[in-house]
Amino acid sequence: MAHARTWTVEITITENENERRPQFDQNADDPATARALAALAYKVLTVGAADLEHVAHPPMRMLS
Numbered sequence: 061m062a063h064a065r066t067w068t069v070e071i072t073i074t075e076n077e078n079e080r081r082p083q084f085d086q087n088a089d090d091p092a093t094a095r096a097l098a099a100l101a102y103k104v105l106t107v108g109a110a111d112l113e114h115v116a117h118p119p120m121r122m123l124s
Contacts, residue, residue: 070098 073089073096 069097069100 071093073092
């Protein structure tokens with residue numbers, strides 16, 4: 061039987077009050093969100109690959 065997982069991600073975009081964007085630049089949140097998701101995907105992939113490598117190829121131990 062397949063095991064289903066659900067992940068919920070919340071992304072909050074904040075602005076520095078000293079760096080206010082003009083009103084017409086509201087669409088800049090889309091690229092910022094995409095960058096945040098891409099960074100998260102890379103981190104999940106890196107950790108998952110390391111976990112899989114550890115299971116598939118356990119560390120070698122010296123025999124005495």
